[in-house]
Amino acid sequence: MxxxxxxxxxxxxxxxxxxxxxxxxxxxxxxxxxxxxxxxxxxxxxxxxxxxxxxxxxxxxxxxxxxxxxxxxxxxxxxxxxxxxxxxxxxxxxxxxxxxxxxxxxxxxxxxxxxxxxxxxxxxxxxxxxxxxxxxxxxxxxxxxxxxxxxxxxxxxxxxxxxxxxKYAIAPQTVVRLSAGRGQRMANILAEGYGAMSSSREFIVMGATSQYAYGLKPEVAWNYGLNFTQKFRLDYRDGYFSTDVYRTHFTNQVVADMEQDPRQVLFYNLNGKSFSNSLQVQVDYELIKRFDIRLAYRRYNVQTTYLSGQKLKPLTSKDRAFVNLSYRTRSYWQFDCTLNWQGPKRLPSTEQSPEQFRTNEESPGFFIMNAQVSKTWNEKFEIYLGAENLLNFKQNNAIIASQTPFSEYFDASMIWGPVFGREVFAGFAVHVKIKRDRKGRG
Incomplete structure (x- = not known):
């Protein structure tokens, strides 16, 4: 609920x-x-x-x-x-x-x-x-x-x-995985376009051929993937290196177009190319005993053909990076710190808006840092204290035309970053184990 x-x-x-x-x-x-x-x-x-x-x-x-x-x-x-x-x-x-x-x-x-x-x-x-x-x-x-x-x-x-x-194990420590497949589904444009309802944009379906499923065709896509995983040992400690490459291309897609007019969202069947390419590299390693580090980088190239031409998908970073540090003590203290970087994101066009309601063509890149400390007793009781967005980064002026919420240019859906600043939380957890007999009954 x-x-x-x-x-x-x-x-x-x-x-x-x-x-x-x-x-x-x-x-x-x-x-x-x-x-x-x-x-x-x-x-x-x-x-x-x-x-x-x-x-x-x-x-x-x-x-x-x-x-x-x-x-x-x-x-x-x-x-x-x-x-x-x-x-x-x-x-x-x-x-x-x-x-x-x-x-x-x-x-x-x-x-x-x-x-x-x-x-x-x-x-x-x-x-x-x-x-x-x-x-x-x-x-x-x-x-x-x-x-x-x-x-x-x-x-x-x-x-x-x-x-x-x-899946092919080239060597005991080296594994390659390949995948390919096809998928299809019916798009639910209202439930999936939920975010744009927080604006004055008018929803318009173009090219409807019937009353069924908004008059739009099913989405159909092909997916391809490659994963390479290498286990290594450095200074007597185990580590993992992995690379993932994935591609999805649509033979048909229901396009949600916010590019034509800042007062509209247009829904129509794809007429052109739409694809998503991604590359991710990740390294996991235990630096010293009980102190682990994870480094990851992901590159996205997501493009769709709109009425105005082929463009990058809006509000999606092309580059992301991630660092996680985790340390645990013999006395069951756990310390975690995560730093995320999100690169610039293309923003939907607002060229047709009055000057005071226009946005930049893309957002800036930014860092988000989260941290948590926890203590566990007997694997049953845990207390924790943490903070999100420690660097206190916030998107300024997140709502367009916020002073006139019923005007035709009001838009609260152009969110590319955090709208809340630093948040601190604390709590506890009780872990209950249910014993089962040999037949699996509790």
Whole structure:
């Protein structure tokens, strides 16, 4: 359950319908999930059958100024999985059937100034499917997993989703992993465009071909990945070096375009290129006994084709770096300090705004430091003291046109950094262990 309220101090929810000088928001979310797993292991080695069932209910009631968004999702997911071996234990497989049913009901209203948008979006998705996965393993040196699933969407037809994973130990301390696959989904533009509701931007769907799923096509993407992990020993202490390279490219994507007009968000199907490339390098090492360090750097290149051309994804850093220091004593004291650096982020264009409401083309880079000290007794009781954003960095003037929250240029969604300064916290935790008998009963 989530129950958030915010806005100006002068805002009164009871007077919202007639209040135009104070801005407020509310977000109430109730979510219930019921999960069941059943299985039976056969006397034959490596053979079993099982089933999984998930029931989901999600209800969201919210408003942002003069905008209302209420949504409900009811979902069912069920599958049956059979696992066995082919000939010998080097060859294994999994196969089964699955079914997914989702029922969405959304209400969106925008009564800002002269707008009178009041729309209900309803859709149900029924997707039966089947899958098969083959695994080949050779000791601990080589593993190949290849699989395909076929889903029959009741509105968009058949989706075929292949995937491939390969793990190869070049040497006892050196491992390479490769992956590739395809994925698809239906975009929920209102729930996913939630942040932009904290603005005066008008939501507009372009190129709608039907009333189903906002009139937009499913998103389809291909993913590729490479991981290299090297374990090393330096000065009698173990360390790890890893590199990850990933690429995702969309054959179709639902684009949320905030570039054309600072008073609008446009939603439409991709017409051009959209991709994400990432590179991450990480080193873990124990400098001295019980004193560990982790260093990481990540490079992002995320671009999408908008109506105005191909651009970097807004509010996303191209470069990030991370340092973590952790020290623990024999008397169960734990000291942790983390320093994050986020590079500059491109900001959505505000060229068409009046000069006083324009922003820079990109944000500055900044550091965030967090630290925590904790003490544990008998692995049962723990106290801790810590601080977030120790350097007290804050985004200045985070809200555009904050003095006129119902004007057409008001925008509280252009957040690229912390809006709160240094925060100190303290607390305690009690850890309870439940003893189980040999049959797993508590």
């Amino acid at each position: 989530i129950n958030n309220h915010g806005g100006q101090m002068s805002f009164r929810e009871s007077e919202r319908s007639n209040q135009y000088d104070s801005w407020g928001m509310k977000q109430e979310i109730n979510r219930l999930e019921l999960w069941s797993k059943l299985g039976k292991v056969s006397k034959r080695p490596g053979t079993s059958i099982g089933s999984q069932v998930l029931l989901l209910y999600h209800d969201q009631q919210s408003y942002f100024g003069r905008k209302d968004y209420n949504g409900t999702q009811k979902g069912l997911y069920a599958n049956i999985i059979y696992q066995g071996i082919l000939g010998n234990s080097n060859h294994g497989f999994k196969t089964g059937i699955n079914y997914q049913l989702d029922d969405y009901a959304e209400h969106y209203a925008d009564h800002l100034n002269s707008r009178q948008t009041d729309t209900v979006f309803m859709r149900a998705e029924s997707v039966p499917g089947a899958f098969f996965e083959y695994t080949f393993s050779l000791l601990d040196k080589f593993t190949l997993v290849s699989g395909t699933r076929v889903d029959a969407h009741d509105k968009f037809g058949v989706f075929v989703t292949p995937r491939l994973h390969i």
